[in-house]
Amino acid sequence: MSIRFGLLALLDQGPRYGSQLRAEFESRTGTTWPLNIGQVYTTLGRLERDGLIRPEGGGDAKQQLYAITEAGRRSLGEWFDSPVDRTQPARDELAIKLAMAVGTPGVDMSAVIQRQRRHTLGAMRDYTRLKADALxxxxxxxxxxAWLLVLEQLIFSAEAEIRWLDHCESRLVRLAATRDDWRQPPPPPDPPETTEPTTNVTTTRRGADA
Incomplete structure (x- = not known):
């Protein structure tokens, strides 16, 4: 959906060719999310099908000029006016990886977390350097x-990921301690108290006073 409305936002500034839209989208986002040109034309085809853009002039698809329609402007306005839905989060590969690693034989969870932390710290340093250049x-x-805003979002996301990884590591340490307690066999029950058996003997005198 973001590509769909991203292209509409660019077309709202005036008609453009598919190759222009690709270049401007990547320029606006600092090539953080590079677009395949085929993906651009596929999206444009769907936008045209839905009546949100129209072709202007002749030529084939690769040389076609596209313009936004009034319906497209209304749809774009609704997108800007609506919050991004967080109730249906996109799949996160790292979250899925850690979830699958839990309980998988032979997987060192601590090592997985440490490798990811090193990688994310490195990426955050790169983003921070690029931010300094932008400023x-x-x-x-x-x-x-626009690129500065994207960079700052990437930095904040990396910081949040590092905090989450730290939390995961401490959580696993606590759970491991609990599981060790579970694995220890319960102590044997105390033996029951025992006493020397006693026999009550009752003597009956028979015929004592016959």
């Missing part, structure tokens, strides 16, 4: 401002 620009263009 050094005296008169940034709209594309450069």
């Amino acid at each position: 050094a620009i005296e008169r940034p263009t709209p594309d450069e401002i």
Whole structure:
């Protein structure tokens, strides 16, 4: 959906070719999410089918100029006015990996977490360096401002991921201690108290006073 409305937002600024849309989308997002040109034309075809854009001029699909329609502007406005739905989160590979690693024989959960933490820290350092470069620009263009916003989102996401990994590691340590307690065999019950058996003997005198 983000590509669909991203292209609509660019077309709202004026008609564009598919190759232009691809270049501008990647420029606006700093090539964080590169687009395949085939994906661009597939999306444009669906937008045209839904009446949200229209072709302008002749030529084949690769040389076709596209313009947004009024229906497209309304749809774009609704997108900007609506919050991004977080009740149906996208699949997160790292969360799935850790979930599947739990209880999988031969998987060292601590090592998985540590490797991911090192990688994410490295990525965050790269993003922070790029952010410093972006902030050094005296008169940034709209594309450069947009790229700065994307960079900051990536930095915040990396920071949150590192905090989550730290939490996962401490959680696993606590659970491991609990599971060790479970694995210890319960102590044997105390032996029952025993006493020397006693016999009550009753003597009956028979015929004593016959």
